[in-house]
Amino acid sequence: MLTNFDKSLLNIIQRNLPISERPFLELAKILETTEDHVIERLRYLKEHGYIRRIGPFFDSGKLEYKGTLVALKVKEGYMQQVAEFINRYPGATHNYEREGEYNLWFTLLTHSEEKRKQILDEIKAQEGVEKLMNLVSNKKYKINVQFKLK
Amino acid sequence: MDLLDKQIIRIMQDEFPLVKEPYKEFAKKLNISEQELLNRLRIYKEEGKIRKMGAVLRHVEAGFRANALCAWVVPVDKLDEIAQKLAQCPSISHCYDRNTTPDWPYNIYTMIHAHTRQECEVIAEKLAKENNLQQYTMLYSVKEWKKTSMRYFDEAEDE
Incomplete structure (x- = not known):
């Protein structure tokens, strides 16, 4: 089951994962929690199949496909x-x-x-x-x- | 795009490490500095090569069990206007125009996501009414044979 925290985290990370040295620390600040907690929940959500993929999503046309x-x-x-x-x-x-x-x-x-x-x-x-x-x-x-x- | 750009794009499609400094790990694999990687990624984002940096959910697990490909017949002179309106609907994830064929008149394609099939129907009916569209078809999936993210600049592709 998804907790309320998980839902907030998923809503944010679906929109934007920072391109910076400590991206999960930045998310933790927005969510008023610790970096470790964000990472731990993301691992759970990935392992349990809620998250399909994290990372860059490319525009096929701009990559000339x-x-x-x-x-x-x-x-x-x-x-x-x-x-x-x-x-x-x-x-x-x-x-x-x-x-x-x-x-x-x-x-x-x-x-x-x-x-x-x-x-x-x-x-x-x-x-x-x-x-x-x-x-x-x-x-x-x-x-x-x-x-x-x- | 140079060779390094292609290598970066290829590597960044690997599993994103859930650690404190994930970009540092990618940089190591690429044999470049973390700064260089971050700079290039920021440029791709600005240029729109990266359309989104973030997560994509498995929608079925997230509770969105009904997913319909809904194809519309939109009057050609209103194509742009109506496609933009359909795209604004939060339940729609994809909206494309497409060519027609003699036995297939549909020219706008949208993916509608909802919790139930009935909810999909209600959304489509509402959009049809709002945009004065009479002809549309809901293509529900019976079986998923494949769903993957594209591996851009992957070696296997050219085989």
Whole structure:
């Protein structure tokens, strides 16, 4: 169970972890506690699976990667093998089976459009893949995964 | 970006040490001074290469069990205005425009997070009403096959 302190800590650290010599000391000051306590609770929250990752989150576009969302219509009985085939690409970061005609959706990041095309061609050629939509984005309006814990 | 930038980005994607001086540990691995590392990280943040320095939660564990990819049909002449409005909703984490295909008319994509499916529906209905949008679809996930953070400048990528 999350304590009230944990919730406050998570709300703060989701927004900003200082880039400085003693980042956890700075958080401790804001939360009016000790550096050791902050570190101890973060270890607990990480070990118990509340925190997925701590660190820098990079803007893929600014690092000159190209991203897209791809939707597939996968024939019944082929889902697992197609999903596992996609998972082998390091640039396929999120891969979800969803309800609806297009039943497998994944995001793909590549250095170039040629590489993307090559990967999509390989996926399209897989047995059981009936349709593929490449949904390219021109503009990101928001990317900010934050959950306010009360 | 020089070679050191790429090395820094690669290393900083490793597990963040939960110790008093975490950046010092990364600096050691990189064989540079802590000051040099901090300076470069601050520059990346200013330039927007780092869009966020902090933690991302596992939303299911944090109680957000219903996560829907909601795709909208937005009139093209109002695309920008409405996308910005949708992005302001606190329950929405991602908002992107995307191209359409002949059998797929949806041009705005949002991720909606809530505690229950019903709560997701209520949020979507409210947004539809506020923005006068008639056509949208809620794509609920049935199974998570993969969810990872991208490993930028990782060797495995080029294989």
